[in-house]
Amino acid sequence: MIRKPRTSADPDVSVVIPTVPANDHDAVVDALREGTVEEFEVLVVDDADLDICEARNAGIEAATADIVALTDDDCRPPPEWLARVRDALAGDVVCVEGRVEGGRTYRGTGLYVGCNLAVDRETALAAGGFRSAYAGWRDDTEFGWRMEDRGPCRYDNEMVMVHPDLPRASIDDEKEARLRREYPRRYEERIVPDTALGRVNDWLWRRGFWDAVDRVRYAGGNS
Structure with missing residues (x-):
């Protein structure tokens, strides 16, 4: 089911938010309404029967x-986010990735974090959208790498999204191996050499290691 809590006769930007009925998405929509861009629409794809890739694709098609x-649905866009999205995707640029702050941080290494992406709609459709084979892990990275084959893609440090909570995704070793197999050059250039330590820390964090360390470190901290 696609709902449009915000509509416009001639929107500058269509915002697609995949979600499921169990998740709250009102806060992110409220944050968008407080932005500086007046002409935009919001498409909330609220369907538990769709994976995240199918939901994003449905939203892009309906935009x-x-x-x-x-x-x-767990992000909080700053007031200037949509204006930056509109300005960043100018000329022949087909995809822009932005900075992420909060519970998750991202500084632009060509991995295309899905909570802060802007795309040319027609190019995204021509590229085939998001692939369900990667749903839940690396689906955004794989999509971004295919968009690179369609036209210029870039990182915009001023296109900021706030992700207050820790990501819900879990590492999928099979999908990780598939990405490496299908895109060996980009995988070796972007994921292996420069982010090896970060990936180890991320792996440990997602499995609760650093939470356990913090519990030990701060046990009895008020005594």
Whole structure:
């Protein structure tokens, strides 16, 4: 089911938010309404029967603006986010990834974090959208790498999204191996050499290691 809590006769940007009925998405929509761009629409794809890739694709297909911005139901866009999205996707640029702050941080290494992406709608559709084979792990990275084959893609440090909570995704070793197999050069260039330590820390964090360390470190901290 696709709902449009915000509509516009001629939107500059269409915002696609995949979600499921169990998750709250009102806060992210409220944050978008407080932004500086007046002409935009919001498409909330609220369907538990769709995986995240199918939900994003459904939103992109239903969007009416040439520019589609992607974020998640647990994010909080700053007031200037949509304006930056609109300005960043200018000329022949087909995909822009932005900075992420909060419970998750990202500084732009060509991995295309799905909570802060802007795409040219027609190019995204021509690329085939998001692939369900990667749903839940690396689906955004794989999509971004295919968009690179369609036109210029770039990182915009001023296109900021706030992700207050820790990511819900879990590492999927099979999908990770598939990405490496299908995109060996980009995988070796972007994921292996420069982020090896970060990936180890991320792996440990997602499995609760650092939470356990913190519990030990701060046990009895008020005594």
